[in-house]
Amino acid sequence: MRYWALAARLARRELRGSLGNFRVFLACLALGVAAIAGVGSVSDAMHTGISRDARQLLGGDISIRMSHRTMPADARAALGQAGQVSEAITMRAMTQSGQGGRRTLVELKAVDGVYPLIGAMALEPAIPLAQALEERDGTMGAVIDPSLSRRLGVAVGDRLRIGNHDFEIRAEIAKEPDRTIRFATFGPRVMVTSAALPRTGLVTEGSLVHYHYRVALPKPTNVPAWIKNFDAAYPKAGWRIRSTQNAAPGFERFIARVTQFLTLVGLTALLVGGVGIANAVRSFLDQRTGTIATLKCLGAPGGLIFTTYLIQVMVLATVGVVIGSAIGAIAPPLTAHLLSGVFPVTIPLGFYWKPIGMAALFGYVTTLAFAVWPLGRARNVSAAQLFRALVVPPDGWPNPGYIALTAVAALALAALAFFATDDPRLALSFIIGACGVLVVFGGGTALLLRLIRRLPSPRHPGLRLAIANLHRPDNTTPSIVLSLGLGLTVLVTVALVQFNMAYQITQQIPKQAPSYFFIDIQPHQVEPFTTLVRSISGVAKLEHTPMVRGRIVRVAGVPIEQVKPDKDIAWAVNGDRGLTYATHLPEDAKVVAGDWWPEDYSGPPLISFDANVARGLGVGIGDTITLNVLGREITATIVNLRHIDWATLGMNFVFVFAPGTLEAAPHSVISAVYAEGTEAEEAVQGLVTERFPNISAIRVKDALENANRILDAVAIAVRTTASVTLLAGIFVLAGAVVAGQHRRIHDAVILKVLGATRRRVLFSYLVEYAILGLLTAIVASAVGTVLGYFIITELMRAEFVVSAMAIGLTVSIALLSTIGLGLFGTWRALGMKAAPLLRNK
Amino acid sequence: MTIGTVDPSQSRHDAAQSIVDLRDVHLNLRSAAGEVNILRGISLDIRAGATVSIVGPSGAGKSTLMMIVSGLESASSGQVQVAGHDLSALGEDALAEFRRDNIGIVFQAFRLIPTMTAMENVAIPLELAGTGDAFRQARESLGRVGLADRVQHYPDQLSGGEQQRVAIARAFVSKPALLLADEPTGNLDRTTGDSVVELLFDLQTRHGTTLVLITHDEILATRCDRIIRMADGLILAEPTSSDTTLKTA
Numbered sequence A: 001m002r003y004w005a006l007a008a009r010l011a012r013r014e015l016r017g018s019l020g021n022f023r024v025f026l027a028c029l030a031l032g033v034a035a036i037a038g039v040g041s042v043s044d045a046m047h048t049g050i051s052r053d054a055r056q057l058l059g060g061d062i063s064i065r066m067s068h069r070t071m072p073a074d075a076r077a078a079l080g081q082a083g084q085v086s087e088a089i090t091m092r093a094m095t096q097s098g099q100g101g102r103r104t105l106v107e108l109k110a111v112d113g114v115y116p117l118i119g120a121m122a123l124e125p126a127i128p129l130a131q132a133l134e135e136r137d138g139t140m141g142a143v144i145d146p147s148l149s150r151r152l153g154v155a156v157g158d159r160l161r162i163g164n165h166d167f168e169i170r171a172e173i174a175k176e177p178d179r180t181i182r183f184a185t186f187g188p189r190v191m192v193t194s195a196a197l198p199r200t201g202l203v204t205e206g207s208l209v210h211y212h213y214r215v216a217l218p219k220p221t222n223v224p225a226w227i228k229n230f231d232a233a234y235p236k237a238g239w240r241i242r243s244t245q246n247a248a249p250g251f252e253r254f255i256a257r258v259t260q261f262l263t264l265v266g267l268t269a270l271l272v273g274g275v276g277i278a279n280a281v282r283s284f285l286d287q288r289t290g291t292i293a294t295l296k297c298l299g300a301p302g303g304l305i306f307t308t309y310l311i312q313v314m315v316l317a318t319v320g321v322v323i324g325s326a327i328g329a330i331a332p333p334l335t336a337h338l339l340s341g342v343f344p345v346t347i348p349l350g351f352y353w354k355p356i357g358m359a360a361l362f363g364y365v366t367t368l369a370f371a372v373w374p375l376g377r378a379r380n381v382s383a384a385q386l387f388r389a390l391v392v393p394p395d396g397w398p399n400p401g402y403i404a405l406t407a408v409a410a411l412a413l414a415a416l417a418f419f420a421t422d423d424p425r426l427a428l429s430f431i432i433g434a435c436g437v438l439v440v441f442g443g444g445t446a447l448l449l450r451l452i453r454r455l456p457s458p459r460h461p462g463l464r465l466a467i468a469n470l471h472r473p474d475n476t477t478p479s480i481v482l483s484l485g486l487g488l489t490v491l492v493t494v495a496l497v498q499f500n501m502a503y504q505i506t507q508q509i510p511k512q513a514p515s516y517f518f519i520d521i522q523p524h525q526v527e528p529f530t531t532l533v534r535s536i537s538g539v540a541k542l543e544h545t546p547m548v549r550g551r552i553v554r555v556a557g558v559p560i561e562q563v564k565p566d567k568d569i570a571w572a573v574n575g576d577r578g579l580t581y582a583t584h585l586p587e588d589a590k591v592v593a594g595d596w597w598p599e600d601y602s603g604p605p606l607i608s609f610d611a612n613v614a615r616g617l618g619v620g621i622g623d624t625i626t627l628n629v630l631g632r633e634i635t636a637t638i639v640n641l642r643h644i645d646w647a648t649l650g651m652n653f654v655f656v657f658a659p660g661t662l663e664a665a666p667h668s669v670i671s672a673v674y675a676e677g678t679e680a681e682e683a684v685q686g687l688v689t690e691r692f693p694n695i696s697a698i699r700v701k702d703a704l705e706n707a708n709r710i711l712d713a714v715a716i717a718v719r720t721t722a723s724v725t726l727l728a729g730i731f732v733l734a735g736a737v738v739a740g741q742h743r744r745i746h747d748a749v750i751l752k753v754l755g756a757t758r759r760r761v762l763f764s765y766l767v768e769y770a771i772l773g774l775l776t777a778i779v780a781s782a783v784g785t786v787l788g789y790f791i792i793t794e795l796m797r798a799e800f801v802v803s804a805m806a807i808g809l810t811v812s813i814a815l816l817s818t819i820g821l822g823l824f825g826t827w828r829a830l831g832m833k834a835a836p837l838l839r840n841k
Numbered sequence B: 001m002t003i004g005t006v007d008p009s010q011s012r013h014d015a016a017q018s019i020v021d022l023r024d025v026h027l028n029l030r031s032a033a034g035e036v037n038i039l040r041g042i043s044l045d046i047r048a049g050a051t052v053s054i055v056g057p058s059g060a061g062k063s064t065l066m067m068i069v070s071g072l073e074s075a076s077s078g079q080v081q082v083a084g085h086d087l088s089a090l091g092e093d094a095l096a097e098f099r100r101d102n103i104g105i106v107f108q109a110f111r112l113i114p115t116m117t118a119m120e121n122v123a124i125p126l127e128l129a130g131t132g133d134a135f136r137q138a139r140e141s142l143g144r145v146g147l148a149d150r151v152q153h154y155p156d157q158l159s160g161g162e163q164q165r166v167a168i169a170r171a172f173v174s175k176p177a178l179l180l181a182d183e184p185t186g187n188l189d190r191t192t193g194d195s196v197v198e199l200l201f202d203l204q205t206r207h208g209t210t211l212v213l214i215t216h217d218e219i220l221a222t223r224c225d226r227i228i229r230m231a232d233g234l235i236l237a238e239p240t241s242s243d244t245t246l247k248t249a
Helices: A002-015 A019-052 A054-058 A073-082 A129-133 A146-152 A194-200 A223-233 A249-287 A289-297 A302-329 A331-339 A353-378 A383-387 A400-421 A424-454 A461-471 A477-512 A523-534 A567-572 A611-617 A678-691 A700-739 A741-753 A758-795 A804-831 A834-840 B062-070 B092-102 B118-129 B134-144 B160-173 B190-207 B218-222
Strands: A062-067 A084-096 A103-111 A122-124 A141-144 A159-162 A165-175 A189-193 A209-216 A240-243 A516-521 A539-555 A577-581 A590-594 A606-610 A624-629 A632-643 A655-657 A668-675 A696-699 B018-031 B034-047 B051-055 B077-082 B103-106 B178-182 B210-214 B226-231 B244-246
Touching: A002 A302, A002 B118, A019 A054, A019 A249, A019 A302, A019 A331, A019 A353, A019 A700, A062 A223, A073 A084, A073 A209, A073 A223, A084 A146, A084 A194, A084 A516, A084 A696, A103 A146, A103 A194, A103 A678, A103 A696, A129 A141, A129 A165, A129 A189, A141 A146, A141 A159, A146 A165, A159 A189, A165 A189, A165 A194, A189 A194, A223 A240, A249 A289, A249 A353, A249 A400, A249 A424, A249 A477, A249 A700, A289 A302, A289 A383, A302 A331, A302 A353, A302 B092, A353 A400, A383 B062, A400 A424, A424 A461, A424 A477, A424 A758, A461 A758, A477 A700, A477 A758, A477 A804, A516 A523, A516 A678, A523 A539, A523 A668, A523 A678, A539 A632, A567 A611, A606 A611, A611 A632, A668 A678, A678 A696, A696 A700, A700 A741, A700 A804, A741 A758, A741 A804, A758 A804, B018 B062, B018 B210, B034 B062, B034 B077, B034 B210, B051 B062, B051 B218, B062 B077, B062 B103, B062 B178, B062 B210, B092 B103, B092 B118, B103 B160, B118 B134, B118 B160, B134 B160, B160 B178, B160 B190, B178 B190, B190 B210
Parallel strands: A103 A189, A141 A165, A577 A655, A606 A632, B051 B210, B051 B226, B103 B178, B178 B210
Antiparallel strands: A062 A209, A062 A240, A084 A103, A084 A159, A084 A209, A122 A165, A141 A189, A159 A165, A516 A668, A516 A696, A539 A577, A539 A624, A539 A668, A590 A632, A606 A655, A624 A632, B018 B034, B018 B077
């Protein structure tokens, strides 16, 4: 106890006036902790907001969705007895602004008189929903999303044709309580009454229509038990039931994924900051070499020296952690302000101690991982030096105990990364990546320095001095290249991935993708539809295939609720999927295992399955998949696996049935039309939707533009977060410049004494920092390009294109940072008068 | 964890005995240029309570001899017995505790800790030894060197002479058996230096401490009982003295 008390007392004394030495330390630590705490707090706030407003988002305590068909009467009656029920019908439909006006695809929602059960619709003008949708003089009312007004050039009072009926626009939607954020929206919302829907003539057998039943249960009701009983009573219903526990599952998954990613970005910033922490601690301890030697001379054991400075560093770490946590804690209100109107629920303000605690832990462990090494080395200060004029810091490695402690801290950091991301594969990739990048940066810098050292010495003295400064003893080149380079690597990787994805979406995919998908084609419309489309000049290709919706209920006999699919294919088992049947192998399909069925196959149900989804579900040829199709369970055997290239945007299906199973089920047909040129495209849409009002046209270009917009928004968010890493790198650079200040002043004075002009000294420093910037840019661009190449070609299976702009940006930032900060730091050195410094020497 | 594993019974030495006993001490260091022989066979016996000055040109090995005696440097060979301890048998931490309990050192460059007040600087050896009333003793020690009114001052708020007085107070506060002073007046002007020397000898007499003093100042050297001359890592010659025994030259 006395030992710790004495160490604490000594640490307190050593803290006096030393805060200035730790500015970079505090900045690096606070930045990393703030990033992790901020990301975690915002994520927690969003989850809290979603669960708080879950009833509103869900539209009740329970939401049941059925595809293609309504709920059986007995089940519907049971629902009515359980609580208040609201029914809604959703589908995609084409709309037209009046007769002969513009057409566009919308998401149509037909609601009953009690909608919404929870929350309230807000309309502009502010009239009740029932009043807005009521029938007036034989015309039904509709309320629309403001974006549809802009797209079609319509306003309140105008007519809107949907299917066979002209609706009157009565108001614009200001708020739809149960509308969650969805990334795959095909068009703006149009809301009408359920009573008006039959007038459109859009709902026919096989149409892609979803029926939603929202139930407000009386309190108290054990909702999970109720769902279980209700499900058990109708085992073959084939519906999807959600409760407030998973009101917005897709969005929550998205938040979780983004949080994971941004936490790792924050951790990268913290690791980069760790270099700054190590530099700051080393630089501070170097300054304290005399004090440490004196303490040892007076009888302080090495362990006491270590403990004293460890306490001091951890006290300072606490300051950094508190600053970072405070910044992280104000992230939710800031985000709430930024996302007001975009996020479907209000982000609740509050202190989210869990993510902040985790960020603080990250901060402390990172400090330990990076500070123990220089602290351990400090105890090796030789007190005998006190008899000499110059007391110099020790070099070499610390004692094995401190190396082991550093390793333990590094392992703890890795364990925290596992815990924080909750995804062992992702965490492992991150850890291996981080170690790999450290090795590559360390090795790359050493190699480049060795090359520079071996180059013939330039004749120009300024140039010679600049190059020598890069590799002289105690140079900061490796730590600057590593820290600034890491930030730049993240930036260049993000820039390259974004560039390549945008390139795919805007350049590559449109080359092979169809122009339109037409959905809800009735089987009897196929022939006239085909004749019409083929008659349009510029149509190069037309494909159609039957489609019915169904969902997996069992995999190899195991109920889907008990199956744990790989995360990357979870989408295939979440909700309904399109199913089709085919006699022949589709044109672009590649069978990778098993054989396609014979043309004249007749027998028990067989399916051809997506090879990737099969892998993720752990099934193969001979296994069975049970699907619920329109309330009927069909168990089919997998006979072959196909490789599907989703990037072609062709008509690909995870499940393709052999003939003889789905033909009898009510279904519609989906068609892909490849048209060349804008004129042909417009003609296709105009003529088809004019002649067949029930057929909806999805323009692929619009969908791609939508995807590109989302990508742009995500890229901005990612790049902003990646900038945190770069900022940490710049802090480290600033720290290194400050630490080298004393040496610069000394060098500048000596050079001036020896007759160098300020201009010459300045030139030398300028060249040194420019080379440093270039070195950093070369290593960062190389590593970033390799990482980008890996992500694009291996993970996204796309063609990789190098972007000169991304590389140029990296070089510019590197040069601007090193030269700017370097010269800012050396300006004082140039202005120093020689005499006072020499007198002190 | 505790501080202080050196047997206290060994730390206070009988006045009649040798406090420093070196036998054929060599120190060889490796450098880029090859092996350098810093000390080349030093044997020296200093009786407790004596005052000894060590003189010689730069590079003679005077400071290195001090380092060996204080346990800050390990001899390459030979026997080093100080205050009853065989220093070659002690580890790093035990040597630190040995210094804490037996040795006081005054440096030419004062070596005060800049972040600590005068009183804290003086109290440090006592705090390290776990002395309960470290600050009271430190205050008294500062009073004895004439700095009672400067106890809360930081080193950079004190003059060179005052800093050296603080260093002397620190060296004497734990009543060490052996005081090593390395050019204690080297950074001071003549007048200040003289007063510091007076103080040093006054305290030495009062405490009966053995004083080993490195100096370039011949007049100061003659104030000691014994003068040892060194050059090139060897002890050259020494006037006869009742307190010293020259064994090897």
